Amino acid sequence: MKNIIFLFILISGNFFGQNIAFRINDKIYELDQKIRKGDFTSFLEIGNYLESDDPLTEYLGYHIIHTNEANVAKRIISENSFFLQNEFKFDSTISVKKYREFLIKNQNKIAFSDLADAFLLTPFEDRKTDFQIQELTQTKLDFLESKRSEIFNSNWLKTNNIDNLINQKDSRVLLVLSSLFLKNRYRFNEHKNNNAEIINLIRLLTKSNIAVPDESGQMNYHIEEDFYEISKLNLVIFFANHYKNYKWNESKNSFENSQLKQVKNDIENDLFDSLSNEDDSIALNSFIKLTRSNPEKVIALAEQFDKDDIDFNYALPTFPYRFLKQLVYLTDYCKKNNIDFIGNTDLQNSINVLKTDLTFAERRKLENSLIYSLTLDEITAFEYWCLIYEKDWQLTYSAGRIIDKFYSKNWNKTISNKKHLESYLLKSKLFEDLGIIGLCHNYVIKFKGSSDDIIASLESLQTENDKVKLQIVKAIEFAKIQIIYKEPEKKDWYGNIDSKVKISKLISKK
Incomplete structure (x- = not known):
């Protein structure tokens, strides 16, 4: 007790x-x-x-x-x-x-x-921040208009008297909205989830997208996605300094500030906004158009959208912004060097068939047909479309085997022709940078254990392309790896040494 x-x-x-x-x-x-x-x-x-x-x-x-x-x-x-x-x-x-x-x-x-x-x-009105006011793309504007009723009926909007300020056409509503956005900043173990609605309402009311610096000092065009508070703070500073100069324009049904310059959009901006369209065909067609657009604009926008982690349609490749950076570089190179990356009708039809649910025998027969019928002038188009449709598992499964077997079969022709060798080296770099697993990492490995003649061809290859220059060095390193076969000491079921199986050991050539 x-x-x-x-x-x-x-x-x-x-x-x-x-x-x-x-x-x-x-x-x-x-x-x-x-x-x-x-x-x-x-x-x-x-x-x-x-x-x-x-x-x-x-x-x-x-x-x-x-x-x-x-x-x-x-x-x-x-x-x-x-x-x-x-x-x-x-x-x-x-x-x-x-x-x-x-x-x-x-x-x-x-x-x-x-x-x-x-x-x-x-005070915020005594602080300064950089900013850029960007015209809304038609795609973005259409999306916002489709959300207008939903946003205007939000509880947070009425609770904070936003609806009355809008009805009064009082530009102070822009400062109040930016204030709510800043108040939504992350606090320990707290998170508010209406940031996108707040920023989209500002876009609707101004018919523009206002970018301000984020924690890295870069202009952030998707501040609703920014976890950190610097961009939120800078948006308040912007409106504290400029909201009074915003006037209501009846014809545009929005506020406008005639004292501030607005940047016009290019077709690339509109196409990027379409990548998140719920319609698979619209998103994929926009993606394809971007792969053939201005490379500088596409790469810059791809980095921006990737950094801000902007959502995209699931039908697009696994890492669409990363893919765009590599594919737009490839198509630009092809245009400048007269390389076909589109292909003919027969190739398109074969790719479409590979996407279907074939039997093993049917798939193997079509794969072998392409391996033996494709030429070095056509292979880039096959690679291009297989990357466009990377999410199609049936096609991707076959593409790996076709491309691997094709280059093995046409290896001598590839390395003996300057145009084909340079494009192969470039693709080896671009495909590595896609950031996915699979055959895309094996292009340069095919040089492993190459002869002295091939090494000499690589060393003598003259090019102005920096990516190709990098891969020449890498290919030579792989070429100098020699494959030597020796008998292994492998024991069988009974403990006896089995010398029938050969293994390879990699050593550097002297």
Whole structure:
């Protein structure tokens, strides 16, 4: 009985001890809630924890984070303030003394901004940011119009009086929307999911897309996708400086600012916006057109869309933006060097048949037919279309075998012709950079163990193409790898050495 009572006391003591510890640590979170409401005293008081090593456990979703009071205090201060770098340097050197001195010295200037729900020293209207105003593509505008009713009936819109501001044609609505977007910034273990609706409403109301710098300093054209807060902050700064000059245009049914220059869009911008179309054929046709468009524009937009992780139609290749960068380079090279990348009707028909559900015998027969009938002048078109339809597993399955066997069969012709050798080397680089597994990594490997004559051909190949130059070096490295066969010491079922099977060992030629 005594043991049971002792055990109960021990458990109770631990339980209440944990509760007491929790209540002590909970003081930080009480300060956080007061700070979010603009309580300067709490903002000053939380600085007392900046040098505290007392342990504290936090929960991020299902994750348990063991940290300390100093780290939590720093995070709360960071989440609730937007001081400029030259005003207060928030780094590892921050201390209780430095923090308190800064706040006390500037307490009459520091204000709690309702636009950001955060403390700041310099008002947003006194700050500057770079920006670019881009005309909406017709595809984007059509999409936004289709979402107009859904957005205008959103609960958040009515709750924040946005509907009344729009009805009054008050341009302050643009500043308020950017403010809501900034208030949606990520806070520890909190996330709001209406960022896209806010930015799309700004686009609808201005018939434009406003880009501002993100955390890397690059112009961000898809700020609704940006996890970090810098672009959100810069959008508020932009509207704090310019919203008053936006006037309602009845004919356009939107606000416009005649003092700001708007960049016109190219066909490439419209095609990129079409890549997310729910209609597979529209998205795929746009993708195909982009592979044959201006390479500089396509590559720049592909990098932008890839960085911002913009959604796309599933019918497109696995990594469409990465594929576009390589394919548009390939088609541009083909145009300049008179290489056919489209192919004839027979080739198109064969590719379409390979996409169907054939029997093994039917598929193997068609594969062999293409292996022996295709020429070096036609193979690029086959490769091009197989990459376009990379998501078609049936075609991709056959394409790997066809291309591998074709080049093995036509290897001597490939390496003895400058035009074919250069294009093969270029494709070896472009296909590697697609970032997928499979045959695309094996192009340059075919040079492995090549003769001295082939090495000489590679060394003498003259080209102005930097990608080809890189692959020449790589091909020579593979060519100097010699394959030597020797008898292995392999034991059979009974433990005897079996020397019937040969293995290869790779060594460098001297």
